[in-house]
Amino acid sequence: MKYFITFICGFLLSTQLSASMSQDKTGLYLDWLDYHMNPGQNFYEFANGTWRKNHPIPAAYPSWSVWTVLQENNTKIIHTLIQNIAKNPNNKPNSIQQKIGDFYKSGMDETALNKLGSTPLQPEFSRIENMNQLSDLQHEIAHLQLIGMSTPFIFDQMQDFTDSSKVIGIANQGGLGLPDRDYYLLNDKKFVELRKDYLSHVTRMLKLLGETPFNASQDAHTILTIETAFAKASLSRIEQRDPHHIYHLKTLDELQKVTPHFDWKLFFADLGYPDIQQINLATPTFFVCIEDQLKNLSLKDWKVYLRWHLIQATAPYLSKPFVDESFYLQKKLTGAKQLLPRWHRVMNEENEALGFAVGKLYVEKMFPLSSKQAIQDILDHIRNTLELDLKTVPWMSSETRTAALHKLSLMKYHIGYPDKWRDYSALSIDQGPYVLNILKSAEFAKRYSLNKIGKPVDRQEWDMIPQEINAYYDPSKNEFNLLAGILQPPFFNPNAGAAVNYGAIGYVIGHEMTHAFDDQGAQFDGQGNLKNWWTEDDLKKFQLAAHCIVHQYSQYKINGQSVQGNLVSGEAIADLSGMTLAYNAFHESSNYSKAVAIKGFTPDQQFFLSAAHINAANMRPEESRRRILIDPHPPIQLRSNGIFANMPEFQNSFALSSNSPMINKDRCKVW
Ligand SMILES: [Zn+2]
Numbered sequence: 292m293k294y295f296i297t298f299i300c301g302f303l304l305s306t307q308l309s310a311s312m313s314q315d316k317t318g319l320y321l322d323w324l325d326y327h328m329n330p331g332q333n334f335y336e337f338a339n340g341t342w343r344k345n346h347p348i349p350a351a352y353p354s355w356s357v358w359t360v361l362q363e364n365n366t367k368i369i370h371t372l373i374q375n376i377a378k379n380p381n382n383k384p385n386s387i388q389q390k391i392g393d394f395y396k397s398g399m400d401e402t403a404l405n406k407l408g409s410t411p412l413q414p415e416f417s418r419i420e421n422m423n424q425l426s427d428l429q430h431e432i433a434h435l436q437l438i439g440m441s442t443p444f445i446f447d448q449m450q451d452f453t454d455s456s457k458v459i460g461i462a463n464q465g466g467l468g469l470p471d472r473d474y475y476l477l478n479d480k481k482f483v484e485l486r487k488d489y490l491s492h493v494t495r496m497l498k499l500l501g502e503t504p505f506n507a508s509q510d511a512h513t514i515l516t517i518e519t520a521f522a523k524a525s526l527s528r529i530e531q532r533d534p535h536h537i538y539h540l541k542t543l544d545e546l547q548k549v550t551p552h553f554d555w556k557l558f559f560a561d562l563g564y565p566d567i568q569q570i571n572l573a574t575p576t577f578f579v580c581i582e583d584q585l586k587n588l589s590l591k592d593w594k595v596y597l598r599w600h601l602i603q604a605t606a607p608y609l610s611k612p613f614v615d616e617s618f619y620l621q622k623k624l625t626g627a628k629q630l631l632p633r634w635h636r637v638m639n640e641e642n643e644a645l646g647f648a649v650g651k652l653y654v655e656k657m658f659p660l661s662s663k664q665a666i667q668d669i670l671d672h673i674r675n676t677l678e679l680d681l682k683t684v685p686w687m688s689s690e691t692r693t694a695a696l697h698k699l700s701l702m703k704y705h706i707g708y709p710d711k712w713r714d715y716s717a718l719s720i721d722q723g724p725y726v727l728n729i730l731k732s733a734e735f736a737k738r739y740s741l742n743k744i745g746k747p748v749d750r751q752e753w754d755m756i757p758q759e760i761n762a763y764y765d766p767s768k769n770e771f772n773l774l775a776g777i778l779q780p781p782f783f784n785p786n787a788g789a790a791v792n793y794g795a796i797g798y799v800i801g802h803e804m805t806h807a808f809d810d811q812g813a814q815f816d817g818q819g820n821l822k823n824w825w826t827e828d829d830l831k832k833f834q835l836a837a838h839c840i841v842h843q844y845s846q847y848k849i850n851g852q853s854v855q856g857n858l859v860s861g862e863a864i865a866d867l868s869g870m871t872l873a874y875n876a877f878h879e880s881s882n883y884s885k886a887v888a889i890k891g892f893t894p895d896q897q898f899f900l901s902a903a904h905i906n907a908a909n910m911r912p913e914e915s916r917r918r919i920l921i922d923p924h925p926p927i928q929l930r931s932n933g934i935f936a937n938m939p940e941f942q943n944s945f946a947l948s949s950n951s952p953m954i955n956k957d958r959c960k961v962w
Contacts, residue, residue: 317889318780318787319897320904331951334935335928338903348909351632353625353917356908356927357781361760365653365776366638369758372652373641387648390720394644394732397723398608398637404725405610409500411724412605416500419597425585428593429554433561435597439733441465442600443521443581446562447737448744449571450767452538455819458743460559460570463537464525464577467518468493468603470624471921475515475522481916488623490515496602496616510595517584517596524580528921529857534814534821537573546570549578552585564744607636608726626911644720644732646756647713650775653758654708658775663706665785666778669792669876670704673800676876680962686832694816694824695808701817702807703750703770707778708757713739762799764806767819771803781904789882790894793873794901801869801876805962809864810837839959840864844933849926850912852919859925866925867934868962870902874940895944903931 325340336343348355376382377392409416415438422428436446443466451457469475469489474482490511497507530536546555549572559567572578588596606617618630630636642649681687681695718735720728743749748768755763757775760782764771773796777783783796806812813833816822825833840863845856877883877898886894908927910918919926925933935941936955947953 318784318791330945331947331953334953335931338900339907342907350628353627353914354910358760365758370638393722394720394728397725397728408610411726419594433558438730440604452821455767460744463573466521472522472525473920475519492620499612513592513595514599524577526574539572541572542569550582605726608729626913650757651712654775662778672880673876688826688829691825691829698817705772707775709753711751762803764803766812766815769819790886790897791901793877794898795905797873798870798902801872802865805865805868809861811861836961862924864961870934906930
C-alpha cells in the first residue's frame with residue numbers, strides 16, 4: 292500500500308469538444324453553460340448544464356466526465372501506437388516492443404481465450420486443493436500475495452511514517468470481495484439487495500468452475516460469512532485517514548503475539564525477504580480476526596475462500612462466461628450497462644502491466660517540451676502566493692509559521708513524466724494465455740515493490756503513470772507530480788487567457804500544494820516524517836477551521852445519501868485552499884491587468900467558470916453511492932459549489948445576494 296493522496300475525482304470534456312477546443316482562442320466553453328439556470332441558484336449547473344445534457348453516459352461507463360473523455364482520447368492514441376508495435380514482425384525477443392506487442396496479442400486472441408476456459412489456472416487451483424495443513428495455507432497465502440492477490444490481507448511496502456528515509460513492510464486489512472467493509476455492514480435496503488446479488492454472483496462463478504449448484508450455493512454462503520467477519524474487523528475509511536491509526540511498528544516477536552497461528556518469519560522467507568525484522572502492522576484488530584480465522588476455520592473453508600479470490604481476480608481475463616459473470620458484479624456496483632470493447636479492456640490492463648513503458652511511448656508522441664515550460668510559470672506563481680499566504684496568515688504563531696515555510700521550501704514538484712523510466716527487463720511476456728501474462732505482470736509489479744524494503748527511498752520514482760489525467764501529492768516525499776496527461780484543455784491551454792488557466796490547472800496545482808497543509812498532510816513535516824510541527828494553540832485553531840469543512844460537507848446529500856464530511860475533509864480543504872490560492876495567484880500575476888472580458892464575462896467570472904468546467908460530469912446513481920462510501924474526494928458537483936460557497940470573491944464576482952443558496956452563511960476558511 293502506498294500512502295498518498297490524489298486529485299483523482301472526475302474532470303471533463305468530449306472527443307468532439309476536444310477538437311473544437313483547440314480552435315477556441317478564449318479557451319472558455321460558453322456553449323457548456325445553461326443560461327436558464329441562475330448562477331446564484333446552482334453554479335455547477337449554470338456552468339455545465341448544457342454539457343451535461345449533451346453528454347449522456349455511454350452504456351459501458353459508470354460516469355462520464357471531462358476526465359473520462361480525455362482519458363478516452365489518450366487510450367485511443369496509445370491503442371494506435373500499440374497496434375503498430377504488435378504488427379511489427381521484427382520485434383526482438385525480450386525487447387520492450389516484444390512485451391508490449393505480445394501482451395496486446397494475447398489479450399486480443401478471443402478465440403484462444405474462449406477455447407481455454409479456466410484451464411490455464413489449473414496449476415493455481417491445484418496448489419489450493421492440495422493444501423493439507425496450516426503451514427501449507429501459510430505458503431499459499433505468501434504465494435497469492437506474490438501473484439498480486441491481497442488475500443486475506445495486504446502485504447506491501449511503504450515509506451516509514453516516522454523515518455521517511457526508510458522503506459518498510461506493511462501488513463494491512465484486505466481480503467474482501469466487495470469494495471469496502473460498509474458493503475457488508477450497512478443495512479440499508481440497497482446494501483441488503485447488493486449482498487443477495489453478490490451471493491448469487493459467487494454461486495454462479497463457482498458453478499462455472501464445475502461445482503454442483505448445491506455446493507456452489509453452500510460455498511458462497513461460507514465466503515460471505517468469512518468476508519463479513521473480515522469486514523467487521525476492518526477500520527472504516529474515515530478511521531484510516533488518521534495516520535496514527537494505521538501505524539504500528541511491530542517486531543517479529545510482537546507480530547507473533549498478535550497471530551500465534553501465523554508464522555511471520557516463514558511468510559517473509561516465502562516472499563523472498565527472510566531478513567525482515569520489523570513491519571508496520573497497520574490494523575492490529577484486523578489481524579486479531581485473521582488469527583481467529585486461522586484457529587477456527589477448517590482447511591476446507593479456507594480452500595473455498597482462496598479459490599473464490601483467485602477466480603474473482605482472474606475471471607475478466609478468461610473465456611466469455613467468466614468475463615460476463617465478472618461484469619455482472621461490476622454492473623451492480625457501478626451501474627455500467629455493457630462491457631467495454633475488448634481492445635479497451637486490454638489497453639487498461641496493458642497500462643497496468645507495462646504502464647511506464649506505455650507512458651514513455653505516449654510522452655514521446657504527445658508531450659512537447661514547450662508544455663513543460665509554459666506550465667512552469669503558473670506553478671512558480673502559485674508557489675510564491677502560497678509562501679506569501681504562510682508569511683501573512685494572521686492566526687499563526689511565528690514558531691509554526693517558520694516550520695510551515697520550511698516545509699514549503701523543501702517541497703519538490705515534477706511536471707510531465709519521470710526522469711528515470713522503470714526497467715521491465717525482468718518481466719517476461721509471451722503470446723499467451725492472456726491470464727498468465729496478467730499473473731506474470733502482477734508478480735513482477737509485486738516483487739518490484741517489495742524489493743524496496745530495507746533500501747533507501749528512490750526519490751526519482753513516480754507513483755502514477757504519466758499518461759493519466761491526474762496529479763498527486765505524496766506527503767512522505769513532500770512532493771507533487773503533475774502528469775503529462777492532464778496538461779491539455781480544458782485543464783491547460785497555452786493559448787487561453789490567464790483567467791481560464793488559473794481557474795483550471797491553477798486550481799489543480801493549488802489543490803496539490805495545499806495537500807501539504809490539509810488536515811492529514813499537515814501532520815507530516817518537510818522531510819515527510821509524521822511529526823507534529825505545530826504549537827498546541829495553532830493546532831487547535833487549525834483543527835477548528837478544518838472542522839468547519841467537516842460540518843459544511845456533512846450537511847450535503849446526494850440522491851438522499853449523506854456526504855461523509857470526515858471522509859472528504861482533506862480533499863475539500865485542498866479544494867478550497869487550492870482554489871483560493873489560484874484566485875490570488877491570478878490576481879497577483881502580471882497577466883491580471885491584461886485580462887479582458889469575454890462575451891460579457893469578467894476575468895473573475897471566467898476564472899470560476901473554468902474551475903467549474905473541469906468538473907463537469909454525469910454519474911449513475913450506483914456509482915455515486917459507491918463513491919460517497921469510499922472516495923475521499925467530495926461528490927463532483929461540490930468540488931465547485933461547496934468551495935465557491937465559502938468564497939466572498941465568488942459572491943462578489945457574480946453579485947449574488949447573501950440569501951443565495953450558493954452562499955455558505957458560516958463561511959469556512961482554512962488557509
Ligand atoms: Zn487531492
